[in-house]
Amino acid sequence: xxxxxxxxVSIQDLSLNFGAISxxxxxxxxVAEGEFIVLLGPSGCGKSTLLNCIAxxxxxxxxxxxxxxxxxxxxxPKDRGIGMVFQSYALYPQMTVxxxxxxxxxxxxxxxxxxxxxxxxxxxxxxxxxxxxxxPAALSGGQRQRVAIGRALVRDVDVFLFDEPLSNLDAKLRSxxxxxxxxxxxxxxxxxxxxxxDQIEAMTLADRIAVMKGxxxxxxxxxxxxxxxxxxxxxxxxxxxxxxxxLEGRLEKDGSNWHFAVEDVRIPLSTYTFERExxxxxxxFGIRPEHVAFNSxxxxxxxxxxxxxxVEPMGSDTLVWLKLGGQNFTVRVTSERTPxxxxxxxxxxxxxxxxxxxxxxxxxx
Amino acid sequence: xxxxxxxxxxxxVGREASGPSGPKPRHTFSRRNIFLYGTLIVVALYYLLPxxxxxxxxxxxxxxxxxxxxxxxxxxITFEPWVKAWSQACTxxxxxxxxxxxxxxxxxxxxxxILSIAIASVNGYALANWRFKGADTFFVILIVGAFIPYQxxxxxxxxxxxxIGLYGSLSGLVIVHSIFGMPILTLLFRNYFSSMxxxxxxxxxxxxxxxxxxxxxxxxxxxxxxFVVAVILQxxxxxxxxxxxxxxxxxxxxxxxxxxxxxxNSVQGVKEYNVNMAATILTGLVPLIVYFLSGKLFVRGIxxxxxxx
Numbered sequence: 001x002x003x004x005x006x007x008x009v010s011i012q013d014l015s016l017n018f019g020a021i022s023x024x025x026x027x028x029x030x031v032a033e034g035e036f037i038v039l040l041g042p043s044g045c046g047k048s049t050l051l052n053c054i055a056x057x058x059x060x061x062x063x064x065x066x067x068x069x070x071x072x073x074x075x076x077p078k079d080r081g082i083g084m085v086f087q088s089y090a091l092y093p094q095m096t097v098x099x100x101x102x103x104x105x106x107x108x109x110x111x112x113x114x115x116x117x118x119x120x121x122x123x124x125x126x127x128x129x130x131x132x133x134x135x136p137a138a139l140s141g142g143q144r145q146r147v148a149i150g151r152a153l154v155r156d157v158d159v160f161l162f163d164e165p166l167s168n169l170d171a172k173l174r175s176x177x178x179x180x181x182x183x184x185x186x187x188x189x190x191x192x193x194x195x196x197x198d199q200i201e202a203m204t205l206a207d208r209i210a211v212m213k214g215x216x217x218x219x220x221x222x223x224x225x226x227x228x229x230x231x232x233x234x235x236x237x238x239x240x241x242x243x244x245x246x247l248e249g250r251l252e253k254d255g256s257n258w259h260f261a262v263e264d265v266r267i268p269l270s271t272y273t274f275e276r277e278x279x280x281x282x283x284x285f286g287i288r289p290e291h292v293a294f295n296s297x298x299x300x301x302x303x304x305x306x307x308x309x310x311v312e313p314m315g316s317d318t319l320v321w322l323k324l325g326g327q328n329f330t331v332r333v334t335s336e337r338t339p340x341x342x343x344x345x346x347x348x349x350x351x352x353x354x355x356x357x358x359x360x361x362x363x364x365x
Numbered sequence: 366x367x368x369x370x371x372x373x374x375x376x377x378v379g380r381e382a383s384g385p386s387g388p389k390p391r392h393t394f395s396r397r398n399i400f401l402y403g404t405l406i407v408v409a410l411y412y413l414l415p416x417x418x419x420x421x422x423x424x425x426x427x428x429x430x431x432x433x434x435x436x437x438x439x440x441x442i443t444f445e446p447w448v449k450a451w452s453q454a455c456t457x458x459x460x461x462x463x464x465x466x467x468x469x470x471x472x473x474x475x476x477x478x479i480l481s482i483a484i485a486s487v488n489g490y491a492l493a494n495w496r497f498k499g500a501d502t503f504f505v506i507l508i509v510g511a512f513i514p515y516q517x518x519x520x521x522x523x524x525x526x527x528x529i530g531l532y533g534s535l536s537g538l539v540i541v542h543s544i545f546g547m548p549i550l551t552l553l554f555r556n557y558f559s560s561m562x563x564x565x566x567x568x569x570x571x572x573x574x575x576x577x578x579x580x581x582x583x584x585x586x587x588x589x590x591x592f593v594v595a596v597i598l599q600x601x602x603x604x605x606x607x608x609x610x611x612x613x614x615x616x617x618x619x620x621x622x623x624x625x626x627x628x629x630n631s632v633q634g635v636k637e638y639n640v641n642m643a644a645t646i647l648t649g650l651v652p653l654i655v656y657f658l659s660g661k662l663f664v665r666g667i668x669x670x671x672x673x674x
Contacts, residue, residue, distance in 0.1 A: 057567050078573030090564035094586040103582075104572030151572070163564075 004030040006069070008191035009054060009159055014063035016046075016053060016215075023049050024215045026063070034189045040202040041212035042238070047195045050212070051161050054193065056080050068158050078104070080159075083152025087164040089144040091136040097147050098132040101154050115154075122153040125187065142173045149184070162194040166201060178204060199239050203227070211235045229355065233362040236286050236355050242319050245292075245329050247285040248359065251278055260285045260356065262325035267302050271352040275364050282359035289319065289332040291353040295339075300348030308343045322347065423447065423642035430638050446639035450647060454640055456627040459617070463644055466624030470604055470651075472535050473620055477542035478599040482592065485547055489554025490580050494566050504555070511548035519612055526613065533615045541613055542603050550595055557591040558584060593662040601652040621648050 007030040016024040024046050031037050039047040052058040054065060056077040064073045072080045091100050098119060105115045123129045126146045136144055145165055152160055165181070166174045182205055185192055196202055202209050203223045210220045211234075219231045230236035236244050249262030251269075258278050260267040267285060269278075293300060306329075310321040318338045320331045322345070331347055339345055356365040392398075418435055423446050425439040452462040459465060491497070492504055522541060523532065531537035561584070569579045610620040619627070625648045629641045656663070 052567075055567075055571060057570060076573075077567075077571045082571065084568065084571045086564040086568060088562050088564045090562060090568035092565065092569075092583055103569075103574075107573045107578060148568075151568070155572075 004032045008033045010066040012064045015061045017061045036192045036207045038202040038206035038209045039195045045212040046215035047212050051195045081157045082159045083155045083157045084161040085148045085165045089148045118154040122150040126150050160192045233357040244286045244288050250282045265325040284357040287354040289330040292331045292349045294333045303348040419642045447643040450640045450644035454628045466621035470621040474603045477539045481543040481546035482595045485550030486554045488551040492555045493558035507548050538613045
């Protein structure tokens with residue numbers, strides 16, 4: 001990881017324990033000015049906890065947090081220069097939208113004109129002007145979340161924190177608001193830290209994704225890098241839908257060439273870039289269903305003939321289940337080329353696009 | 366045209382051959398209904414009958430009561446017993462009726478209710494949202510307090526009140542009521558506040574509101590139902606209290622319940638049943654009115670407070 005010169009948010013050796021349970025362990029993360037970072041991981045991986053620590057809503061056990069170069073480790077949430085958007089919107093039900101937006105500013109004792117100015121700006125950006133006099137109960141889910149974003153916006157802060165903001169919305173609204181959040185980020189150019197378990201949100205929004213598991217950041221990189229070169233089996237399996245194919249076998253050397261062996265299948269690895277010098281160990285070979293060519297003739301470093309087990313149409317394309325080396329293997333095929341069950345088909349791929357993991361540690365080889 | 370020709374016979378067949386369709390028929394006088402409403406009516410009568418007897422008796426004169434027909438309506442309606450119960454009945458040395466006790470009870474109930482709810486709601490809020498160190502222990506101690514029999518504490522409290530010079534005064538009784546209401550009220554408020562979404566609390570903290578800011582501006586406006594429940598519990602509980610009233614006050618500061626007991630149980634002369642009945646109804650009127658005015662909110666609040674532990 002390259003160091004960032006003037007990080008907007010910098011987390012240094014952060015630890016958090018609840019009694020004997022360690023939730024976050026000596027975690028380090030630097031977020032650049034204006035960067036959109038997505039914390040991605042399954043439930044219970046500590047991503048929301050990390051966000052709450054940055055917000056100051058949870059007391060940490062060890063480490064330091066800097067925001068804009070200022071040590072805010074012991075600061076109250078309001079003094080950290082953050083705005084936060086919650087999954088359940090968390091709008092104050094008894095206040096109108098306008099009062100909701102202005103609550104923090106009124107608490108801070110800002111002059112009336114300033115409050116009005118900021119509300120006007122935020123409601124214009126988010127297009128919620130017609131809703132200002134309504135109560136949250138009279139708003140739809142999407143409108144509520146827009147107001148919740150507005151509440152962070154009026155605070156005029158450097159860092160926005162999003163805690164699964166779209167998880168309560170239906171699929172259509174989710175994709176709409178996703179685009180809006182992206183546009184908002186482009187317009188405001190603020191630092192944004194966004195927690196989600198949805199890989200699509202992560203891939204589409206992030207400048208960099210931090211994939212978390214068990215309170216540890218597994219990989220922190222640009223979405224494409226994470227997608228194409230996952231550092232371990234967990235990251236590889238978590239990102240991508242349909243999920244990556246994993247074949248369990250072993251690395252073998254044949255003269256000077258390495259290949260991956262599973263039952264009678266031999267996958268040559270001459271085009272694969274190893275992270276380190278390979279050794280003959282049990283390994284896992286991973287390749288994404290969309291990186292496998294289907295019935296498209298020879299010319300691939302690896303080809304095989306096998307028969308179709310199950311066909312799953314998904315609309316735009318079809319997932320074809322096969323057996324390779326006695327293990328399940330899926331291929332993504334465009335709808336027009338959907339085969340029938342039990343058809344005999346050819347598949348081929350270039351191991352250059354594959355990922356090899358150590359069977360024991362799960363780390364990339 | 367052909368559509369209709371086909372669909373008509375189909376509908377007829379549907380009715381007759383393919384079994385039930387549409388809403389299930391319900392009969393007003395089904396066995397279930399008779400059983401259900403029969404039970405409800407019997408139970409309602411069972412509870413209403415004593416009240417009926419009381420009202421009827423309180424409107425009769427003494428000669429009519431001596432006839433012994435306690436269920437028959439009054440032949441001659443008189444409000445004399447009510448007036449006597451309110452302003453002339455004798456308790457000990459005073460002969461100014463229940464009015465004195467009524468105002469004593471008001472002066473005990475109002476401050477006790479306000480004080481206990483004010484403190485308990487803040488307690489509950491702090492326990493639910495500001496999980497300070499030892500919060501759970503504190504809560505357990507408080508709840509255990511609710512199970513200690515009152516009898517154990519009566520005498521120690523007498524001594525404490527005497528030592529701080531409040532024994533026999535109304536303010537002493539107010540303090541006692543406030544303390545004894547604390548466990549159950551705190552539990553009530555804690556459960557209600559923990560049922561509120563935690564993100565709301567977090568959002569308010571990010572917005573910069575502090576302990577009191579969040580309590581007064583976010584939590585209070587959202588907790589009307591639970592406050593109504595607390596008010597009802599406290600008003601009825603304190604108004605109906607007899608034990609603390611008789612122990613911690615003097616004759617001139619007796620609450621209404623103690624005075625009622627003294628009127629009803631005074632043995633000199635004739636037992637004036639009509640006055641006793643009127644006095645009893647007068648004493649019970651306040652809780653009764655409170656229930657009637659707030660029935661719906663009460664149920665809603667009880668349900669809301671019970672959801673989460």
